[in-house]
Amino acid sequence: SYVLTQPPSVSVAPGKTARITCEGNNIGSKSVHWSQQKPGQAPLLVIYYDRERPSGIPGRFSGSHSGNTATLTISRVEAGDEADYYCQVWDISSDPYYVFGTGTKVTVL
Amino acid sequence: QLQLQESGPGLVKPSETLSLTCNVSGGYMYTSSYYWGWIRQPPGKGLEWIGSIYYSGSTYYNPSLQSRVTISVDTSKNQFSLTLNSVTAADTAVYFCASLGGSGWPPIDNWGQGTLVTVSS
Numbered sequence: 001s002y003v004l005t006q007p008p009s010v011s012v013a014p015g016k017t018a019r020i021t022c023e024g025n026n027i028g029s030k031s032v033h034w035s036q037q038k039p040g041q042a043p044l045l046v047i048y049y050d051r052e053r054p055s056g057i058p059g060r061f062s063g064s065h066s067g068n069t070a071t072l073t074i075s076r077v078e079a080g081d082e083a084d085y086y087c088q089v090w091d092i093s094s095d096p097y098y099v100f101g102t103g104t105k106v107t108v109l
Numbered sequence: 110q111l112q113l114q115e116s117g118p119g120l121v122k123p124s125e126t127l128s129l130t131c132n133v134s135g136g137y138m139y140t141s142s143y144y145w146g147w148i149r150q151p152p153g154k155g156l157e158w159i160g161s162i163y164y165s166g167s168t169y170y171n172p173s174l175q176s177r178v179t180i181s182v183d184t185s186k187n188q189f190s191l192t193l194n195s196v197t198a199a200d201t202a203v204y205f206c207a208s209l210g211g212s213g214w215p216p217i218d219n220w221g222q223g224t225l226v227t228v229s230s
Contacts, residue, residue, distance in 0.1 A: 001172060033216035042205055042220035043156070049211070054218070086156055090214035096169050098146065098158040098209075098217075 002091035004101035011107045012077045020104045022070040022087030030089040032070040034063055037084045046085075047072060074106070082108045111135045113206050113221035121200075121228050127193040131206030131221060132186075139184045140164055144209035146217065147180060147191045149202035157202075161209065162189060196228045 004024045012018040022032065032050050035043035045054050047063035050070075060075045074081055087101035117129035131145070138145065146161035160170035162180045170178050174193070182189045193200060203223040209215045 031214055035217065037156075042223055043217070044220075045216055045218055048216040048218070049213075084155075088216065092214065095172075096214070097171055098161065098169075100148075100156040100158060103155040 002089070002093065002099050004087055004089065004099055006085075006087060006101045006104040008102070009105045009107065011109055012074075013109045014077055014079060016077055018074040018077050018081070018106055020072040020074075020085050020087075020106065022065075022072070022101050023068055024070070024089065024099075024101075025068060027068055027070050027089065028066045032063065032065050033088045034061075034072045035086050035088065036081075037086065038082075043086065077106075077108055079108050082106055111208050111219045113208065113219055115204060115206050115221045115224040117224065117226070119225060119227060121196055121226060122230050123197055123228055124195055127191070127196050127200060127226055127228075129191045129204055129206070129224065129226070130188050131190070132188050133208070134187070137184075138164070138182065138187050138189065140210075142210065142212065142215070144169075144215065145180075145182065145189045146207045146209060148205045148207055148217070149200075150205070150223070151199075151202040159191065159193075159204075198228050200226070201228045202226060 034047040037043040051063045062073045112134045114132045143164045144161045147159040177194045179192045205223045206221040207217045208219040
């Protein structure tokens with residue numbers, strides 16, 4: 001089965017840049033999506049198809065990927081960005097199914 | 110904007126069957142290129158994909174759960190359902206229903222609020 005590995009935690013000061021990585025075999029060939037989840041809430045899509053932002057998501061959120069790593073970048077971090085973040089892809093190597101990354105807790109210092 | 114709402118028992122006994130329904134409003138389920146899916150999250154842990162059903166009726170399941178899972182659609186009621194057989198304590202989780210829309214292999218773009226299901230005697 002396809003595995004997406006994220007760092008368990010990332011800490012960042014307000015106003016700085018947070019980068020969350022997502023490692024998977026040849027992930028650069030897949031469409032990567034990212035979601036944010038705050039405590040007690042359902043996740044919220046923040047980046048889809050690698051670098052697209054849904055309406056209402058600030059431009060401070062951006063995505064990129066190449067080779068075996070995808071990255072979610074949050075610029076000018078705010079206290080409200082503190083949350084868990086999950087990368088996602090579809091694994092279509094056999095019957096298609098959706099894969100979540102292990103998740104990263106972003107802490108704003 | 111689609112809205113999704115899960116419903117079903119919050120407590121299931123071990124070895125029995127977990128059944129949940131997701132009611133969809135704000136749009137018609139039988140929409141081209143949409144998937145309808147279930148995801149769960151054990152307390153304090155990450156998200157796990159359970160499976161999905163495509164608008165055409167094709168189903169796709171997590172290989173680790175495939176032998177116990179069925180997802181079905183009732184388009185007349187604009188609902189889709191999850192059944193999970195032979196549950197154990199490890200199936201205790203918040204269960205979310207969701208929609209995935211878009212071309213190719215789309216993201217989860219709408220979520221239900223989630224419902225906690227506890228497996229206990």
